[in-house]
Amino acid sequence: MAAAEVDRVTPMFWGLFSAGGFVVAFLLPVFIFMNSLAYGLHVVPWEKVEYGGALRWIRGDPATALLGNTLGWLGGWLPKLFLVLIIGGGLFHGLHRFKYVLYDVGLHRAKKVLDPILYGIAAAGTVAAVVLAFSFP
């Protein structure tokens, strides 16, 4: 085999899997709790989850208030970056792992079809996350 035929694609997806694994491990549980369960468990009031509260959250009002004058500009960026990290990291990590689950049940023969579909979904979802998250002020 020629030396030029070095596989540079597979390691890249393993890298995204690994980076996504860290993001998901450290950031996802607290986000699921705050975003899906905290209100139902009476941990946060309705004002924080209703339409206005959700808009204030994605605008980064709590972070802006906490960071003060010098770092306040970061506040508006943090929730959006957070969402992109969780959605993009989750998709590239999860679909990579799911790919090997599908290989394990016998679909390894469909690699040529399966890989572009799964990584395509991950890429499309990440782009959608960037566009949607940053469409808010």
Place this chain on the structure above:
Amino acid sequence: MAVETVRKPYVRQRSAWWWTKNPRYVLFQFRELSSVFVVLYAFLVLWQLWALRGGSDAYYAFLVMWYSRPMMALNAVILAFAILHSVTWFALTAKVPLFRIKGRPPPAALVIGANLAIWVALSLLIVKLLYGGF
């Protein structure tokens, strides 16, 4: 004339439930299954953002669905799988030593403990910074 040989490979029989035989395999399958729930949650959040873009009526309709009992139950299951993923991921990072102490890789308990401590601290920081506390 050469004798024709017929290839007769041995195919080992394996039940679809092979992984139930050993608790380690059960944990492995559940960990791999967590990926499905992580992906599902990513799409649910995209849906949520889409609803939020749609204005107050669309978002209230979303919230009615979001805080219904079946959805709360699903989200609780997703959280359980996310926590399983976190804990197994921390255990996995202990197998890849990034540094050495006196020429030896750090003990697994130290790496896992440090990861858990960072996880808890980071989660509390996110609650404080992004959500302004409870």
